[in-house]
Amino acid sequence: MQSFTEENYLKIIYHLSENNEGAVQTNAIAEKMQTKAASVTDMLRKLSEKELISYKKYQGAHLTPLGRQTAINVIRKHRLWEVFLVEKLNFKWDEVHDIAEELEHINSPELVERLDEYLAFPKNDPHGDPIPDKNGNFDFVPFIKLSKLKKDDKGLIMGVSEHSSAFLKHLEKLGLTLGKSLTISAINDFDGSVEIIVENKKTSVTREIARHILIRI
C-alpha cells in the first residue's frame, strides 16, 4: 500500500498527463505539490522503484498501468466522497474539495463500493467531473471550454476545471451552475471576456474564467 504522499504524487502526475500527453516534468509536479523540485526528484525515484511510474533522469515521469490504476482509484474515491458531502450532508460545491482530499486516502475497497451503491452509482461529481467505475473506466462525455464558443453559440454547463472555493463561489453568484443552459451574446475583442445570457439574465466573465467552464453544445 502507498502512503498518502505517494498517492498524491500519482494523482497529480495523472492529472498533468491528462492534458499534455508527453512526460510529466519535475517542476510541474513540484508546483502542484507545493514543494521543491529536489523533493520531487527523490519521490520520482521512489515511485519508479515501486514500478508505479517509469522515470529516467531529466526525462520526466510516465505512469505505469499500475500507477495509473492507483491514481484513478484515488480520483474515484475523491469524487464519490464529494457526491456524498453534497448530496447527503448538504455541503455546497465550493466546500467539499478539501474534505475530499482527506477522505480520498481512506483505504477500504468495500467502503468505496458500498458508498458508490449508497449514492446510486453517480456518473459525475458536484463539479461535473466523471467518476470512474470500479474497473477504472470513465464514462467520457465530450465538452469544450466556454472560451472556445463564438457569438450566439448555445450550450449547457457540464463542469468546471478549477475547484477553488473562490472560483466556485463566483460562478454561483453569477448563476453559472451545473446544468444551466446559456447563450453567448457577445465576445469582447479587447480582453476576450465573454458576455453570457443565463436564465434571461445577462452576465459577463473574463477569458480566464471562461477557460475553466466546460460546455456541451
Place this chain on the structure above:
Amino acid sequence: MQSFTEENYLKIIYHLSENNEGAVQTNAIAEKMQTKAASVTDMLRKLSEKELISYKKYQGAHLTPLGRQTAINVIRKHRLWEVFLVEKLNFKWDEVHDIAEELEHINSPELVERLDEYLAFPKNDPHGDPIPDKNGNFDFVPFIKLSKLKKDDKGLIMGVSEHSSAFLKHLEKLGLTLGKSLTISAINDFDGSVEIIVENKKTSVTREIARHILIRI
C-alpha cells in the same frame, strides 16, 4: 493540529485511564500501540511538550484538559462513523472498527457536525458505546459486566467492551446482540462460564466473554 499517531496515543491514554484512575504506564501504552516502550517514552515527552499530557519520568502519563478534549473528539468521530457505516452503508457491527480507525482522523469540524445531524444525533455506536456530544459530554448510562450477574438475574445487553471481529461474530452467532434481554440460568462454579437464556434459547459463554458483555439490569 496533531498527527494521526499523536491522536492514537491520546486516544489510548484516554481509554487506559478510564478504567484504572491513576497514571497510565509506558508499557501499557506500548502494548496497545503495538510498539516498544522506548518509542512510547519519546512520544510521551513530545505530547508533554505540547501540553497534551502531563508526564514525569517513571511516573506515567495523565491527559491534560486539552489532551482529554482532543482524545474525546477522536472518539466522537470514531463512533459517529461507525454509526454511519452500519446504519447507512449496511456494514455489520463486526466490520466497522478498522474503517472507523481511519475515518476518525479526518479533520473537519463541520463534517463531524453535519454527520452527527445526518445520523439524527445518535447517543450510542453499534457496540453500545456512548457518543460524546460536540462539547465532549457523555450521556452516561450505568451498566455492569455480564460476569458479575448471579443466577436468575435478568438484564438487557447494552454494549460490549471488546471490538474484535472474531468476538462480535461469535456473539452474533449466539444471538447475543444489542438490545436483547437475557436471563442467567446457571453459573458454572468450575470455570466461571455462564449459562444464558436469550429469546427462549439456552446458550453459554465463557467467563472471559461474559466480562466483555455489558448489561443494564
Place this chain on the structure above:
DNA sequence: CTAAATGTTTAGACAAATCTAAAAAAATAA
C-alpha cells in the same frame, strides 16, 4: 533490607519525506 525482577529511559541508528545550496544537464537565444 538487600537481591532479583520488572518497568522505563537513554543513546545511537534508521527510513520517509522534506529542505537548501550547489552542481550538472538540457533548452533557448544571440
Place this chain on the structure above:
DNA sequence: TTATTTTTTTAGATTTGTCTAAACATTTAG
C-alpha cells in the same frame, strides 16, 4: 555554436516516528 537561462539532480541536513541494546529506576520477594 557558444553563452545564457531554465530545469533537474546530487549532496548533505532535518523532522517524525520508530527500533535495539544497554543503562537506570522502581517494585517485589525472600
